[in-house]
Amino acid sequence: MAEKEKVWFRHYPESIPATLEYPDVPITYYLEKAAADFPDLEAIHFMGKRMTYRQLLEDVYRLAQSLRELGVQKGERVSIMLPNSPQSVISYYAVLxxxxxxxxxxPMYKERELEHQLKxxxxxxxxxxxxxxxQVAKVKTSTSVKQVIVTSIKDYLPFPKNWLYPLKVKKEGMDIDIPYGEGIHSFSQLLKKALSEPVPSQVDSxxxxxxxxxxxxxxxxxxxxMLTHRNILVNVIQCNAWMYKGKRGQEKSLGIVPLFHVYGMTxxxxxxxxxxxxxxxxxxxxAEETLKLIQKERPTLFPGAPTIYVALINHPKISEYDLSSIHACLSGSAPLPLMVQEEFEKRIGGRLVEGYGLTESSPVTHANPIWDRRKNGSIGLPWxxxxxxxxxxxxxxxxxxxxMGxxxxxxxxxxxxxxxxxxETSKTIRDGxxxxxxxxxxxxxxxFYIMDRQKDMIIAGGFNIYPREVEEVLYDHPGVQEAAVVGVPDPYRGETVKAFVVLKPDHSLTEEELQVYCREKLANFKVPRLYEFRDELPKTTVGKVLRRVLAEEERKKVQSEEEELQAAGKEK
Structure with a gap:
């Protein structure tokens, strides 16, 4: 499509240009620039702990020096298995x-999933x-992993939370007894021993x-x-152009979406x-902690997923909190229902728009204009x-x-x-x-409008779930003869995972037993929430299970139930 034919440019907000300039700098440059321009500005607030941009950059330098001393070299892969925390940000920039x-x-991965990724x-x-x-220790010997750096939530908690944390995890029965020694290092100790001297970027291109x-x-x-420094930098600058009312050094962003997810990262x-x-x-x-945090810390930007917004607007105490600081929310990871968008804006006042992207595109490619004309049901205009x-x-x-196409x-x-x-690359990217x-x-x-998702993929609570992976776990159970997994409508998660199971002759299983089994093999968000035992599954003439038939049956069930409720309401 020649540029003159790109009709969407005619409908861009006046403040957004059709093309942008992308400086020839690594993504780490912007952390150093933020620390130089706003050294005493709060970079991170984490459970009461406050950290300035100067302190953040110093810890990034310390970890980078420690990693270099441990032998981490240019081009080496480093797995970061952390929830949203200062350590996650520090580790990301230090490695880069x-x-x-x-x-x-x-960090929710189970042994099987973790082993595949590390291998x-x-x-x-x-x-x-x-x-x-x-979990890491269990797979260490079967992978290339030579060293593990271990941190704790308490490492960046303020007093007395850092003192109380070990008591809390002990009460909850968590095993945090770490055998520090050869190949096992303490994150906090590495930083204490290292100097906070600048580490020049090793990125050549x-x-x-x-x-x-x-x-x-x-x-x-x-x-x-494989996302390059250029891919990531470009998407950040595109994001900045789209959110053109953002003021440098004056915004606060609420970080609920996981940073290990490409959407949260960017x-x-x-x-x-x-x-x-x-x-x-x-x-x-x-939900309630989020409402309290918004009222107290006054964030202005709130990237999230539909399930997060659904939980907030349905919280019984939402009207008790002042949420007026929020002025822009970009929803990603899953389709955003119109009802959620309208109710969120009504209750909070900020603008909530839907965007679209893929892991393979760093991730955002489309979004509705935030402060300008948007179209309901649309993923918006290309960036x-x-x-x-x-x-x-x-x-x-x-x-x-x-x-449609x-x-x-x-x-x-x-x-x-x-x-x-x-x-797989040649199948996915053709002629650019x-x-x-x-x-x-x-x-x-x-x-643009998305009419249907990638074949068979389930999006539950913003997470992508692939049926075959779940089915393979079910097939490994000695009592399962056949299994099929589909996404079924769910008012909170968008979709939820349902497993249809055919048992082997003379075998018996309960839903509870399968649930326990799956939780040992899969991350929680992939575990089926619903199970149905059948004598057989619908198949093609060549024996391929027809997942779409099962999914359609479930959709019709939900539709029928909704019609019955509506009819009952009219009768009243």
């Missing part, structure tokens, strides 16, 4: 400063929380890989999307640092320097406005490819176009 490659690892990435160093250390962000695929096997962490904003970090989401088209899935030819994206934020997966696999349309004004 050394020219290393960050491997974002979900695939070849990470030799893991930075993790004490609460998950023993912005086309060097900065991050391996793992995503699933049609096979369900996670692949590492829209929360990297954009906050670029803007020299205060990051108000929460290690886990709690500056981002080309998009809808093509016929059979011919690959671009379709007319309003016609497959969304393709091209732009400087699109990944370099998949780590050690040339064949990223094939999203999402079915959508574009209207006459250049607003």
């Amino acid at each position: 400063l050394l020219g290393g490659i960050v491997v974002q690892t979900n 695939d990435s070849g990470a030799e160093t893991v930075i993790c929380l004490d609460q998950v250390y023993h 912005l086309d060097e890989v900065a991050l391996l962000q793992y995503t699933g695929g049609t096979t369900g096997l996670p692949k590492g999307a 829209v929360m962490m990297n954009y906050s640092v670029y803007l020299a904003a205060t990051m108000i970090l929460m290690p886990r989401f709690d 500056p320097d981002t080309d998009c088209r809808i093509v016929d899935p059979s011919t690959g030819e671009e379709v007319a406005e309003g016609e 497959v969304l393709q994206v091209r732009g400087p934020q699109v990944m370099k490819g998949y780590w050690n997966q040339e064949e 176009w990223l094939h999203t696999g999402d079915i959508g349309t574009m209207d006459e004004e250049g607003y």
Whole structure:
């Protein structure tokens, strides 16, 4: 599509240009700039602990020097397995400063998932929380991991929370007895021993890989999307252009979305640092604690996922809190229901708009204008320097406005490819176009709409879940003969995971037993919430299980129940 044909440019807000300038600097430059321009400005607020940009940069330098002394070299992969915390931010920038490659690892991963990611990435160093250390220890010998750096939530808690923390975890039965010694290092001790002297960036080219962000695929096997320094920097600058009312050194961003998720990494962490904003970090989401925090700390920016907004607007005490500081919210990770958007804006006052992106695009490619005209149900307009088209899935030819097809994206934020997966890369990126696999349309004004998601993928609470991975766990159970997993409508999570199971002859299982089994093998967000035992599953003539038939049955059930409720309401 030639530039003159990009109809969406005509509908951009006046303050947003169609193309931007991207300086030739690594992403770490913006942390150093924020510390130079606003050294005493609060960079992080974490459970009462306050940290300035000067202190943050000093700790980044200390960790970078420590990692270098431990042998971490340019291009080496380092797994960061941490919740939202100062340590997560420090580790991310320290690794990038050394020219290393960050491997974002979900701290909720179980042994099986963690082993695959560490093996695939070849990470030799893991930075993790004490609460998950023993998960790492279980897979250490079967991977390339040589050293583990362990930190604790208490390391960055204020007194007396840091003193009370060990008592709390002991009461909850957590195992945080770490065998420090050869190959096992204390995060806090490493920083105490290191000097806070500047560490020059080891990044020679912005086309060097900065991050391996793992995503699933049609096979369900996670692949590492190679995001370069340029990819990440571009998306941050695009974000800044879209959120053009943001004032450098004056904003506060509420950090609930996980930083180990590509959306949280860009829209929360990297954009906050670029803007020299205060990051108000929460290690886990709690609706009432979030309301209290908003009232007390007065954040202005609130990137999130629909489930977060749903929980807040449905909280019985929401009217008791002053939430008026919020002025901009960009919703990602899952479709945003119109009701949620309208109710959120009504109760809080700030603007909430839906965006769209993929791990492979760093991640954002589209968003509705925040302070200007938006279209309900739309993912909005493509971001500056981002080309998009809808093509016929059979011919690959671009379709007319309003016609349905497959969304393709091209732009400087699109990944370099998949780590050690040339064949998968060639299937996903062709002639520079990223094939999203999402079915959508574009209207006459250049607003895009997603009609259906990537085949079979489930989005529950903002997390992508691939049915085959869950099915393989179920198939490993000695009592399971067949299994199929689909997403079913859920008023809170958007979708939830349901497993249809056929048992082997003479075997019996309960839902509770399968639940316990799955929780041992899968991260909690992937564990099925619903189970249905059947004598057989619907299949094609060649024996392939028809997941879409099961999903359609569930949709009809929900629709029927809603119609019955409506009918009952009318009768009253």
